[in-house]
Amino acid sequence: MSLMKRMKSLAYSQKLAPFVFISPFIIVFLLFFIYPVISTVIMSFQRVLPGQTEFIGFTNFKNLFNGDFYKAVTNSVIYTVITIAVLIPVPLILAVFLDSRMMVFKNFFRSVFFIPALVSIVVAGFTFRLIFGEMPTALLNSILANFGIEATKWLGGAAQWTTFLALLLLCCWRWTGVNILYYLSGLQSIPGELYESAAIDGADAFQRLRHITVPLLRPVTIYILTISIYGGMSMFLESFMLFAGNRSPGGSGLTIIGYLYRHGWEQANIGYGSAIGLVMLIVTLGVNVIQLKASGMFKKEG
Amino acid sequence: MKAKILNPKSILLLILFVILAAVTLTPFLSIFLASLRPGREIMRQGISLNIDLSIMSFDNYAYLFSGETMYFTWFKNSVLITSVQSVLTLIVSAFVGYGFAMYEFKFKNLLFMCVLFIMMIPMEIIMLPLYQLIINLKLIDSIWGIILPFVASPLPIFFFRQYLSGIPKDFLDAARVDGCSEYGIFARIIAPLMKPAFASMGIFVGMNSWNNFLWPLIVLNSNDKLTLTIGLNTLISPYRNNYDVLIAGAVFSVIPIIILFLFFQKYFIAGMTAGGIKG
Numbered sequence: 001m002s003l004m005k006r007m008k009s010l011a012y013s014q015k016l017a018p019f020v021f022i023s024p025f026i027i028v029f030l031l032f033f034i035y036p037v038i039s040t041v042i043m044s045f046q047r048v049l050p051g052q053t054e055f056i057g058f059t060n061f062k063n064l065f066n067g068d069f070y071k072a073v074t075n076s077v078i079y080t081v082i083t084i085a086v087l088i089p090v091p092l093i094l095a096v097f098l099d100s101r102m103m104v105f106k107n108f109f110r111s112v113f114f115i116p117a118l119v120s121i122v123v124a125g126f127t128f129r130l131i132f133g134e135m136p137t138a139l140l141n142s143i144l145a146n147f148g149i150e151a152t153k154w155l156g157g158a159a160q161w162t163t164f165l166a167l168l169l170l171c172c173w174r175w176t177g178v179n180i181l182y183y184l185s186g187l188q189s190i191p192g193e194l195y196e197s198a199a200i201d202g203a204d205a206f207q208r209l210r211h212i213t214v215p216l217l218r219p220v221t222i223y224i225l226t227i228s229i230y231g232g233m234s235m236f237l238e239s240f241m242l243f244a245g246n247r248s249p250g251g252s253g254l255t256i257i258g259y260l261y262r263h264g265w266e267q268a269n270i271g272y273g274s275a276i277g278l279v280m281l282i283v284t285l286g287v288n289v290i291q292l293k294a295s296g297m298f299k300k301e302g
Numbered sequence: 303m304k305a306k307i308l309n310p311k312s313i314l315l316l317i318l319f320v321i322l323a324a325v326t327l328t329p330f331l332s333i334f335l336a337s338l339r340p341g342r343e344i345m346r347q348g349i350s351l352n353i354d355l356s357i358m359s360f361d362n363y364a365y366l367f368s369g370e371t372m373y374f375t376w377f378k379n380s381v382l383i384t385s386v387q388s389v390l391t392l393i394v395s396a397f398v399g400y401g402f403a404m405y406e407f408k409f410k411n412l413l414f415m416c417v418l419f420i421m422m423i424p425m426e427i428i429m430l431p432l433y434q435l436i437i438n439l440k441l442i443d444s445i446w447g448i449i450l451p452f453v454a455s456p457l458p459i460f461f462f463r464q465y466l467s468g469i470p471k472d473f474l475d476a477a478r479v480d481g482c483s484e485y486g487i488f489a490r491i492i493a494p495l496m497k498p499a500f501a502s503m504g505i506f507v508g509m510n511s512w513n514n515f516l517w518p519l520i521v522l523n524s525n526d527k528l529t530l531t532i533g534l535n536t537l538i539s540p541y542r543n544n545y546d547v548l549i550a551g552a553v554f555s556v557i558p559i560i561i562l563f564l565f566f567q568k569y570f571i572a573g574m575t576a577g578g579i580k581g
Contacts, residue, residue, distance in 0.1 A: 014484060018406075020484075021401025022413065024397060024398055024453065028453060032451040037431075040427070040430070097319070102311050104312060109323055112323045112326055114563075116329075119556055120513035120555070122535050123555065126548075130336070130349040131329060137347040173326065178575065182575055233424075244538050274430060285423075
């Protein structure tokens with residue numbers, strides 16, 4: 001009884017309270033993150049079969065040097081680079097327009113662009129699959145027919161760019177509105193006097209955009225860049241839904257996570273899947289450290 | 303307003319945005335029109351904006367509500383998982399966020415760095431060992447297997463910490479002098495102050511839970527336990543015609559969220575853009 005009492009008063013002490021508060025995080029972090037990471041490291045050096053596991057050294061990592069994995073990495077990198085090239089400047093310009101004094105119905109347009117972000121990837125993915133259908137009556141082909149363009153097999157056709165175009169449009173459709181909101185909130189913090197004095201000095205609209213808006217929105221841009229790298233490199237479900245499974249013709253929609261899913265799940269090659277996961281974990285950690293350093297996160301927290 | 307519209311630049315801007323809005327809404331319109339057509343037609347022709355009243359009807363929706371499909375079992379499962387996950391995640395994450403915001407303690411920076419790091423690690427990387435762990439913990443095919451690994455969620459923790467760091471700490475000392483315990487302060491004084499933060503994060507967590515796909519797909523396997531997203535996905539098959547249920551069901555799964563969005567826009571937007579908030 002007295003032990004219980006002492007335990008209770010200890011838990012209620014001001015010194016221990018913070019650890020009680022953050023204990024759920026510590027437990028979840030150790031059990032559902034650190035433990036799986038350690039398992040990943042161990043299994044990546046093993047051949048894991050039901051009932052027997054065998055240490056095979058670096059074999060799993062050596063096996064990574066193959067055409068399919070290169071294809072997956074190339075696809076993920078190209079996808080990330082293009083989404084960043086589109087999803088930073090376009091939302092920036094649209095946000096500046098939406099914020100301008102000449103714009104009407106601002107709230108209406110802001111909401112409309114945001115709505116696609118509410119839809120699950122399952123619904124969005126198969127809607128786009130049907131829009132990009134190969135039949136001449138499918139939406140995109142039927143629209144293009146008005147301009148005399150022949151029906152195209154967009155998904156997994158002979159030319160790879162059509163597959164990529166579908167993936168990119170799906171991504172832009174879902175995220176443009178969210179990035180516009182980030183930029184709009186950034187624009188609210190730029191004092192109006194800056195533009196007025198620049199206008200007095202004779203700066204035109206483009207110069208004001210280039211020398212005031214873009215530099216002052218830099219923190220927002222860095223944030224969007226960070227989440228875009230994350231989202232781009234871990235892209236999988238977009239491709240999975242667009243192709244109704246993990247099998248895109250010729251690997252045109254294969255991504256790094258898709259490759260992990262194929263080997264770790266579909267082929268139950270857990271050791272190899274773990275090696276892929278470990279490599280990606282190290283790369284992601286590296287990118288994050290660079291990113292956080294560049295944006296001054298360490299200084300602020302330390 | 304009228305003076306603005308007369309301005310030629312305003313008109314150009316308006317035209318540009320009307321076109322962009324139309325493009326943005328086209329997928330919604332086309333999938334809605336498709337939900338009114340027989341599934342056979344969709345299989346053959348894909349979706350389009352053609353309106354052909356002779357073949358359009360609400361039959362698919364009637365079928366959806368008829369009870370002959372699994373749709374409403376999945377719908378109920380999704381409502382249950384979304385509610386339980388949102389409430390638990392909010393409470394646990396607020397608790398943790400409060401700990402980070404209000405106290406100084408050993409390894410605080412290191413631990414907070416861990417929060418930031420897991421925010422930036424795609425969950426798919428540790429999916430294989432996490433799955434084995436869930437099997438060993440006997441949580442497979444149960445909603446706890448979906449919820450527990452993500453119950454201390456990094457973005458809500460981060461958001462709550464930022465939200466609370468503005469509250470002066472003297473405030474707490476005053477309550478302590480009055481004999482309030484550390485947990486009493488959190489439950490009785492701080493939690494009521496966090497209502498707007500709960501609303502934003504509730505919508506963020508709830509929406510992610512409603513739309514969650516890959517992890518529930520792995521954890522759940524009995525057909526009567528599936529959520530809406532996974533259930534709909536089982537209907538996607540090149541060999542059978544499930545398009546009647548699939549498309550009407552997909553439209554009907556999106557409608558509640560859009561209605562909620564129209565009512566609670568402010569909180570949706572705050573929740574979705576929470577990561578960008580710098581303290």
